[in-house]
Amino acid sequence: DAGVTQSPTHLIKTRGQQVTLRCSPKSGHDTVSWYQQALGQGPQFIFQYYEEEERQRGNFPDRFSGHQFPNYSSELNVNALLLGDSALYLCASSLVFPEETQYFGPGTRLLVL
Amino acid sequence: GENVEQHPSTLSVQEGDSAVIKCTYSDSASNYFPWYKQELGKRPQLIIDIRSNVGEKKDQRIAVTLNKTAKHFSLHITETQPEDSAVYFCAASKRGAQKLVFGQGTRLTINP
Numbered sequence: 001d002a003g004v005t006q007s008p009t010h011l012i013k014t015r016g017q018q019v020t021l022r023c024s025p026k027s028g029h030d031t032v033s034w035y036q037q038a039l040g041q042g043p044q045f046i047f048q049y050y051e052e053e054e055r056q057r058g059n060f061p062d063r064f065s066g067h068q069f070p071n072y073s074s075e076l077n078v079n080a081l082l083l084g085d086s087a088l089y090l091c092a093s094s095l096v097f098p099e100e101t102q103y104f105g106p107g108t109r110l111l112v113l
Numbered sequence: 114g115e116n117v118e119q120h121p122s123t124l125s126v127q128e129g130d131s132a133v134i135k136c137t138y139s140d141s142a143s144n145y146f147p148w149y150k151q152e153l154g155k156r157p158q159l160i161i162d163i164r165s166n167v168g169e170k171k172d173q174r175i176a177v178t179l180n181k182t183a184k185h186f187s188l189h190i191t192e193t194q195p196e197d198s199a200v201y202f203c204a205a206s207k208r209g210a211q212k213l214v215f216g217q218g219t220r221l222t223i224n225p
Contacts, residue, residue: 004156031211042119042202042215043157056212059114090156094211101147102213104156 002027004093004105012111013081021076021108025093031055032074033102034066037088049074050096078110086112115140117205119216127224132193134219136203137185143205146179146186147213152199160201161188190221198223 005024013019025032031050035043045058049068068074072093078085088109092102116139126132138146144165149157163170163177163186170177174193179186190197200220204213 033211033213035213040218042204042218043213045212045214048211058212092213096211101159101162102211103159104149106156 004091004103006089006091006105006108008108009106010109010111012113014113015081015083017081017112018077018079019081019110021078021089021091021110022073023076023091023093023105024073025091026103029093029095029103030072031094031096032068032072033092033094034074034076035090035092035104036060037090037107039087043090046076081112083112086110115143115205115207115214117203117214117216119203119219121219122217123220123222125222125224126193128193128195130193132188132190132197132221132223134188134201134203134221135185136187136205136216137183138205138214139184140205140207141181141184142207143184144208145206146177147204148177148188149202149204150199151202151218157202193223195223195225197221 033048034046037043047057048055052068063079065077088107090107091105094102119136147162150160151157176189200218203216
């Protein structure tokens with residue numbers, strides 16, 4: 001049973017660039033949530049996707065956008081990168097019904113220079 | 114919005130002793146409270162969770178207690194071992210939302 005996978009593992013970008021991160025959910029899961037974890041902090045909710053729609057959104061600017069594909073995998077896109085976007089980006093998968101625990105992927109560490 | 118406060122930020126205990134980490138939440142509609150363990154450079158891993166219809170849950174050396182009236186919940190680890198050293202996060206979410214709001218984390222160190 002495959003767990004949550006993410007790619008790439010590490011990424012270095014410069015300010016102003018755009019980045020796309022990818023996530024494949026745990027087998028059988030239909031919901032994907034994205035979190036940003038700054039160094040020494042708890043994860044912060046970015047948004048959640050279910051049935052290819054953004055279901056909920058946290059307090060992040062429109063530079064952060066996402067997508068969910070018919071196979072439930074998901075992408076996180078960040079435009080106009082800022083130094084402050086440097087963080088570990090975590091994807092978590094779950095089932096909408098019945099509500100189930102969120103399982104996290106290994107994350108993508110993004111460094112913006 | 115929902116806010117989760119976690120204490121202490123660091124905790125050091127002798128191997129074999131117990132460790133307790135406490136969290137408080139602000140939104141009385143929260144009904145799901147997971148605890149995650151994160152080792153350095155690794156993903157957060159669920160270690161135990163509790164829903165608001167129960168007051169306590171145990172899994173071997175780990176237990177979680179919930180006080181809905183006071184809006185706080187705690188993680189208890191007994192007979193601590195060196196491999197328990199990690200950062201622990203509490204979180205809360207509301208029914209139907211699945212958006213997890215995390216505490217700031219507790220760095221637990223087990224001294225041999």
